[in-house]
Amino acid sequence: MPLFEPGVAYVDISSGQLKGATSRYVKTFRDLDGLYEDSAAFSSLVDRSGDEVAYEVTDYKPSSNLGDIIIGVTRMEPGKIGNEYYMTRGHIHARPNRPEMYYGESGLGVMLLESPDGQIRTIEIKPRTMCYVPPFWIHRSVNVGRQPLVMTFSYPADSGQDYDIIAKAGGMRSRIVDDGKGGWKTVENKGYRIRPQALVDSIMAKVE
Ligand SMILES: O=P(O)(O)OC[C@H]1O[C@H](O)[C@H](O)[C@@H](O)[C@@H]1O
Numbered sequence: 210m211p212l213f214e215p216g217v218a219y220v221d222i223s224s225g226q227l228k229g230a231t232s233r234y235v236k237t238f239r240d241l242d243g244l245y246e247d248s249a250a251f252s253s254l255v256d257r258s259g260d261e262v263a264y265e266v267t268d269y270k271p272s273s274n275l276g277d278i279i280i281g282v283t284r285m286e287p288g289k290i291g292n293e294y295y296m297t298r299g300h301i302h303a304r305p306n307r308p309e310m311y312y313g314e315s316g317l318g319v320m321l322l323e324s325p326d327g328q329i330r331t332i333e334i335k336p337r338t339m340c341y342v343p344p345f346w347i348h349r350s351v352n353v354g355r356q357p358l359v360m361t362f363s364y365p366a367d368s369g370q371d372y373d374i375i376a377k378a379g380g381m382r383s384r385i386v387d388d389g390k391g392g393w394k395t396v397e398n399k400g401y402r403i404r405p406q407a408l409v410d411s412i413m414a415k416v417e
Pocket residue numbers: 236266283297298299300349350362364370
């Protein structure tokens with residue numbers, strides 16, 4: 210195995226980007242079809258500004274090798290669709306026993322976590338909050354503030370992402386919405402379908 214050179218990059222909080230990143234991807238609002246409960250509000254947002262960036266990920270990804278690491282920055286715009294705050298697609302890692310670390314840089318966010326058997330946890334992210342996403346937890350970040358949400362993150366380079374697990378269950382079990390007092394609250398996702406035990410067991414058995 211060849212030796213990699215040490216790397217360095219700069220977390221630019223004002224742009225919400227990792228300067229010196231090796232890869233970048235953006236999700237426009239158009240890319241987020243099916244995520245939000247209020248589909249009418251979503252469609253009118255897409256008509257108005259479907260090509261605008263909802264969130265951007267810039268990361269330092271030296272390889273996808275077992276044992277290597279990815280470090281990056283996510284920036285998500287503030288806003289709501291209906292009364293639901295802007296959020297990332299969310300995923301479980303393709304190798305589901307890979308964890309992730311999130312660190313708040315600026316703005317106010319919530320990490321929405323769901324276990325394969327449908328338990329929900331929410332963790333509020335402020336500047337300097339460190340959030341541990343354990344192995345096997347589905348995770349989605351939500352911007353519940355009025356400013357862009359900027360977080361750094363790090364996770365194993367061979368994790369990969371499985372987005373279908375959320376779509377197949379009709380979304381995540383909970384939604385993060387405006388509480389009417391300028392804050393946020395968790396509400397039940399009425400379209401959620403609990404996973405069969407056999408599927409839960411097969412996910413929990415993936416410890417490669
Ligand atoms: O991957 P998404 O669910 O679209 O969300 C964006 C996410 O992308 C990457 O996987 C990063 O690990 C996350 O920190 C980031 O938030």
